[in-house]
Amino acid sequence: MRQPRRIIINDRCLRGPRTGVGHYVAELLARLPKEAQDLELFAFYSSCLARDKTGTTKPPAVGSSAPARSPTRRPPWWLRRTALKLYNAAFRAAGRLKGCTLYH
Secondary structure, three states, X not given: OOOOEEEEEOOHHHOOOOOHHHHHHHHHHHHHHHXXXXXXXXXXXXXXHOEOOOOOEOOOOOOOXXXXXXXXXXXXXXXXXXXXXXXXXXXXXXXXXXXXXEEO
């Protein structure tokens, strides 16, 4: 029997109010495991970075959206850019550590 293909999915878009991309990613996560048993999916944000109030990992529920955030001031551009670079580096490193052959 063949080894399942490992795919890492960037599901960070599920953390806020659902947009078109958020709905698309939620459907991928819900349907791909049922349709293609030879795939092993790894949802990066919800399995590594999402935390509930107790500090434990809590993946977002498929089909639901998070409550809207209150308006706040945006951090400076250089801080947002640095945070994005760190997130992308962590995403790539997690994919390598999990042995993923494809990212989405």
